[in-house]
Amino acid sequence: MMARGSRVAWSILERLGRFDGGSNPPYPIFMRKADAARIYAALLERYPDARERPETVARGTPFEVLVLTILSAQTTDKAVLKVKPSLFSKYPTPEKLSKAKVADVEKIIHSLGYYHAKAKNIIAASQTLLDEFGGNVPGTMDELLTIPGVGRKTANIVMYHALGKNEGIAVDTHVRRLAQRIGFSDTDNVEVIERDLMAVFPRNEWGDLTDVFIAHGRATCDAKKPLCTECVIKGMCRWYRDNRALI
Numbered sequence: 545m546m547a548r549g550s551r552v553a554w555s556i557l558e559r560l561g562r563f564d565g566g567s568n569p570p571y572p573i574f575m576r577k578a579d580a581a582r583i584y585a586a587l588l589e590r591y592p593d594a595r596e597r598p599e600t601v602a603r604g605t606p607f608e609v610l611v612l613t614i615l616s617a618q619t620t621d622k623a624v625l626k627v628k629p630s631l632f633s634k635y636p637t638p639e640k641l642s643k644a645k646v647a648d649v650e651k652i653i654h655s656l657g658y659y660h661a662k663a664k665n666i667i668a669a670s671q672t673l674l675d676e677f678g679g680n681v682p683g684t685m686d687e688l689l690t691i692p693g694v695g696r697k698t699a700n701i702v703m704y705h706a707l708g709k710n711e712g713i714a715v716d717t718h719v720r721r722l723a724q725r726i727g728f729s730d731t732d733n734v735e736v737i738e739r740d741l742m743a744v745f746p747r748n749e750w751g752d753l754t755d756v757f758i759a760h761g762r763a764t765c766d767a768k769k770p771l772c773t774e775c776v777i778k779g780m781c782r783w784y785r786d787n788r789a790l791i
């Protein structure tokens with residue numbers, strides 16, 4: 545049976561949004577801000593160009609970033625950038641894309657996977673921009689989340705890279721894996737992971753944190769074969785601490 549002190553602690557965690565109340569157990573994750581700062585500094589030193597990724601969907605007009613980020617679900621930015629020229633030469637504005645036929649858009653984006661749903665989403669998103677926001681990409685998180693195909697990850701990317709606002713942290717597959725391994729979070733719920741990261745990183749780093757974690761995830765902290773012995777943050781990583789005897 546859980547002791548009264550523990551129950552109180554879990555209750556506090558729940559109120560703080562650090563326990564999702566679902567199948568994941570409550571967890572006493574208290575990564576200190578000072579540790580987060582050391583980890584971020586070490587990763588920035590290791591990947592000085594992480595924030596300048598050449599192959600990213602997060603460059604262009606707000607409309608382009610919105611559409612490309614919707615298309616990037618379950619695929620790579622590189623694959624999306626391949627269809628970018630043909631898509632926007634035919635449909636350069638929300639007006640044009642909102643009037644497109646689904647089958648015509650599918651022909652352009654069929655290499656991306658889930659292309660039927662994605663084609664419908666970017667057409668519907670364009671229609672929403674016209675109907676609700678005067679043809680512009682809206683500037684608040686709440687408004688962005690009303691657009692078809694847009695979840696918090698997409699909204700965070702658009703907010704930071706297209707509109708210059710640090711409202712949250714885009715949690716993609718790399719960010720989720722690193723947050724769990726390093727010890728920032730202990731849940732699969734990406735919204736809780738985002739809140740855990742926001743609690744220890746200063747707001748002015750939120751937008752870039754995703755790119756820095758992506759760089760580390762690609763170069764070192766691979767999903768199947770993390771190169772822990774070469775990792776610049778292994779001394780601060782929970783996964784390394786717990787598994788180093790097996791490495």
Ligand code: SF4
Nearest residue numbers: 765770772775781784
């Ligand atoms: S020590 Fe290993 S698991 Fe931890 S961040 Fe580095 S590569 Fe990833």
